[in-house]
Amino acid sequence: MARFHRTQRRGRLSGLLAAGLCLAGAVLSVQAQTLHRGNGAEPETLDPHRATSVASSHILRDLFEGLVTLDRAGRPVPGAAHSWTVSEDGLRWDFALRETARWSNGDPVTAEDFVAGLRRSIAPATGSYYAQMLEIIAGAEAILAGTAAPETLGVSALARHRLRIELATPAPYLPGLLSHPASFPIHRPSLAEHGKAFDRPGRLVSNGAYRLADRVLQSYVTLERNPHFHAADAVAIERVVYHSTEDIDAELARFRAGEIDWTADVPVTRMPWVRAHLADAFHAHPYLGIYYYGYNLTRPPFAGSPELRKALAMVIDRRRITERILGTGEQPAYGFVPPGIPDYNGQRPEWADWSMQQRRETARALYRAAGYSEDAPLELELRYNTHENHRKIAIAIAWMWKEALGVRTRLINEEFKVFLTTRRLRQDTQVFRSGWIGDYNDAFTFAEILHSKHGLNDTGYASARYDRLLEQAAAEPEAAQRRAYLEAAEARMLSDMPVLPIYFYTSRRLVKPHVRGWEGNIMDVHLTRYMQLQEARAP
C-alpha cells in the first residue's frame, strides 16, 4: 500500500512541478504545498519541555526531532540518531547521532544538545509535567526529589555525535519515550539568550523538519520547511498552518468551506451526517487510551467489597454505549490496557464473554452477597467532569445499574478543576469518571497509574501483589518475562476491580482526500513531513 502511494505520488508531484514552472513559478507551488491542520485547543507553549497539551505536541513533533522519531504508522524509527545499541542488562543505551543533523539556523546538532534537553526536562526548576515519565533514567529520581543537581543525570556525551543514556531500570520502551517532546534537544544559545520566552517566532531554533515562521495567539501557528533538516529533500509540504479550532462545529464548517485540510475532531452529534456526506474524508482509528470509572476504595461502600465492584462492572452493556452513544468505532473495554500494543495480550475477566443475561444474574447474586437488595438498595454518587458525552454515558450507566440491580445513582457533574480536586482528596467521591492516554506505546504506561504510590491512583488501590509484579516487570531485562509480569499484574488488578473499564478510545478526524501519506495510527501522531498534497487546493 505504502509503495503504491509513493510511486503514484512521484508521478503526480513531477507533473505538478512542471505545471508550476510553466504557470507562475515558485509562488504557486508554495501556495499549493501549504497544509492547513485543525489543531483543537490553543497550544499553551511551544517549549517542548513544558508543553502538556496534545495540541502543542502535534506542532512540537513537526518542529523538533528526538533521538528517535515516529513513522507514518506511529512506530519508533531512527530520528536524530541513526542507530543505537543496548547493553545486555538493558541499562546502558548508546546512540550514534547523524552527523548531517542541523538546527534550523545551521548549527550542528550534537550529543550535548540532547544532554542539555534531558537535564532541562527533569530539572524541577523547569516545571515539566512529564519529568516523572523520564524517572527511569539513572539519577533522575534524586534530581526530582531535589537532593541532586540536574548535572548528575545519567546522560552523557561520549563524543560530539555519540550519546549514552544510563537507566535505573531496564525499559524496552525507551525508543518510544525518546520520541516524546519531553526528551527533545534544546538549542542552548537561544535558550541562554531569551530564557523562558525562547519559543517565539524569530527566536525559536528547532532541529526538526519545520521551523517556526509565525504565530498569532488563539488563532494559528505557521511553520515552514527547515532547509537545514537532514532529510529536507524528502519533505514535500512547504508550509503547514496549525489553526486553533476550539469549537468543533465551527471546525467542521471550516473544513467544508475548504479552509482546512484536516480536523482535530469530529462532533459526535454530526456523525450520521458526516458518514453520509463526507465518507471519503472520515477516518476513525483505535487510539492508545481508555475511558473508565474509578471506585474510591478508601471509603464505604467500595472499601473491602470487591463483590460489589464486580457486580456493578458486570451489568454494564458496553456495546450499547460504544454503538448507541459514541458510534465512531470505539471498542468495549473489559481490561485496562488498550489493544494494539506490541508484545502484549490485554487481559479480560472471564465474564466478559458471558451473555448479558448470565452476567446480570451473577451480578445480582454478588450484589445480594454484599448486603444489598431491592428493599435496601445501594445509593451511589457518580461524579464526572462537565462534558456532553460524559453526561450521556453516566445516564446510561446509572440506568443499567438501576435496571439490573436496583441501584439508586445520583449524578454529580463538576467543572474540571473542581472535579480533579475532589477526586484527588478521595473523600466525597464514590464512583468517578476517568480516562488515560498512554504516553508511549507500552503496557507499563497504563499499569503504573494503579500502583499504590502513583500520583494518579485516585482509587486508592493498594495491592502489595500488584505493586510487586510491576516492580518485577520494571527490573526485568528479558522481554518475554517482563510481558508475563505485566499481564499477570493486569489479571490480578481485574480480579480486584478497583476500576470499571468502559471503552477504548478511537481518534476520529476528517482529512481531505488530496492529502496523501496520511495513515491512522494508535499514537494518533501524524508528522507533516510524511505528507504530500496531491493538487492545488481550490482558493
Add this chain to the structure above:
Amino acid sequence: MTVFAFRRLAMALPTLLVLVTVAFFLMRAAPGGPFDNERVMPDTIRAQIEAAYHLDEPLWRQYLIYMGNLAQGDLGPSFRYEGRTVNELIAAGLPVSLTIGGLALLLALALGTAAGVTAALRRGKATDHLVMGLSMTGISIPNFVIAPLLILAFAVYLGWLPAGGWENAGWRHLVLPVVALALPQVAYVARLLRGSLIEVLSSDYIRTAYAKGLPTRTVILRHALRPALVPVVSYLGPAAAALITGSVVMEQIFGIPGLGRHFVQGALNRDYTLVLGLVLFYGGLIIAFNFVVDLLYGVLDPRMRQRA
C-alpha cells in the same frame, strides 16, 4: 462641567479597587489551582513553580504583591501562557476585539438608526410592522444561532467569505463576525429609537417647529433625532464596552484571537492574573463609556445641560 468630570474620575478609582479586590478573592475561592492537571507533578516541581508565582505565600501577601505590581501598571505573568505577561496578552487581543467590536457598533448604529427612524415616521403602516417584526426576530435569535447560519450560507454554500480564522486579518475575515455581532444590536437600537422618536415627535416643540414652516427633514434631523437618541446612547454605553472586550461565543465560532476567549479560558484554567487583568480592563471601559454617555446627554438634549 470640569468639576463634574473630576468628580467622576475620582469615583472611578475606588470603584476599580473594590472590583479588583472582590475579583481577586473570588478567583482564589474557586477549588483547584492553575497547575492542577490530569497529570500530577512531583512535589519538588510543584513547589518550585508555586514559589515562582508566589502561590506559596499567604493570600493577603499575594494580594499585596499583586496590588503593588498593579500600581506600576504591571498586570503580572499569565499562569497558562508560559513566559507571557497579561499586559502582552491584552495588547495582542485588544486591536482585534476593538476592530470587530467597533465595526459592529458602527454598523448597529447606522442600520439601527435608519430602521428606527423609518419605522417611527411610518408608524402603524406596513413598513413599521415589517421593521419591528424583523427587529423582534433579530432580538430573539441569539448570535450563536445566526453565526453558524451565516457561515453555512456565505462560506460553505456560496463560498464568498471565509468561515473563520484570522490570517493576514483581511477584510474578508471581518465581514461575517461583524455582521453576526451587529445584528442583535441593530434590532435593539431600532426598537429603542422608534419608541423614543415617536414620543419626541408628539411633543410641543416639534409642533412649534412644524408651525414655523420648517421642512420635515430639518425637523427630524435637527430637532427630533438628537433628544430621541438619549435612550439609545444610554443603552450603547455598556453595550460598547461589551462589544469591544470581545464576544466569547463569536470568537470561538469564528476563531478570532480577541479578548473574549481569554475571559472564559482564563477562568477555566485558573489563570488568576489574566482574569483579573481582564476584569480590571472591562471595568475601566464600562466606567469610561458611562462617563462618555453622561457627557453625550448634554450634547444631545439641551434641557439636560440646564438641569446639570
